[in-house]
Amino acid sequence: MDNELYNPDDLDSIEELNYISTFEEDAVINDFIDKLREWGFGSINDMKEVNELFWFLANKGLLLSKLYRVAVVECIEQEPLYVPFLKMARHFNFYMMNHQKKQKTEVTALNRQVEQANQNTEEVRKKLLDVRMENVTLKQEITKLKLQIKPQSESAQVNNLRHELKREYNLQLEAVRRKNRPSKQLRIKLLHELMNPDSAVFSAYDLTLDFDAEAYIEWFRVAHRKINNPTMEKIREHYEGRDLSIFEEMVEKYNLEWADGDFGDDED
Incomplete structure (x- = not known):
C-alpha cells in the first residue's frame, strides 16, 4: 500500500x-x-x-x-x-514533520536525563551508606574514648541528609516528567503558529479574502481562544497598506461570541 x-x-x-x-x-x-x-x-x-x-x-x-x-x-x-x-x-x-523530528530529539534528551536520574539514585544510596558507616565508626570511637554523647543528634543528621537527597531526586524526576508532555505542547505550538504572521501555517491564509478570513477565525473557535490585541497588531503590521476591514469586523463579532461563551461544551 x-x-x-x-x-x-x-x-x-x-x-x-x-x-x-x-x-x-x-x-x-x-x-x-x-x-x-x-x-x-x-x-x-x-x-x-x-x-x-x-x-x-x-x-x-x-x-x-x-x-x-x-x-x-x-x-x-x-x-x-x-x-x-x-x-x-x-x-x-x-x-x-518538523515537530516530530524535534520531538524525537527531545525524547532522546529525556531518555538521557532519566538515565542520569537513575545514576543519581544509585549515588544517593551509596552516599547514605557512607554516612551510616561513618556514623558507626564515630560511635565506636566515642565508645572507645568513653565520651558521653547524644546519639539522637547523629540520627537526626542522617535523617536530614536522607530527606534532602530524596527531595533533590524527586525534583529531578518531576522536571523530566514535565518535559515529557508532547500532545499539549503540540497544541500550544500549533496555535502560536497561527498567531505568527511569519509562520508557514499563517501563510496558508489571505485574510483580505472573506473565505480565508472565516477559515482562519474558525481555528480559534475550535480552540476556544479569543483573538487578542497583540495578535491583531501583528496581523495589521503584516498586511500594512491592505484592506482588513472585513476581517476586523469578523474578529470583533467572533470575540463578542467568545465573551458570551457561545461555543458548545467541547473541551479546550
Missing part, C-alpha cells in the same frame, strides 16, 4: 485535485474513508469541520498521507473546500 508522503512543493492545489481524481476507482481508499468515519469525520461540510480534523490529527500526532488526503476529499461535501483543505494539508504536514 503506497502510503508515503511527497514533497508539498511538487504540486499546487489544482494539480493535486487532478492527481487525486486518479484514485476514484481505487478500492483501497474505502479503508481510509472508514477510518475517517470511525473518527467522526465521514461527512465534512464546512471549514470549521476541516479545521477540527486538523486539530484532531495534531492531538494524535498524525500526518496526512496521500491516501488519507484522497479519502478526506471524498468525505468533503462542498467542492469549494477542496483547494483550501489541500493547501492547508501541505503546510500541516510540513509543520508536523
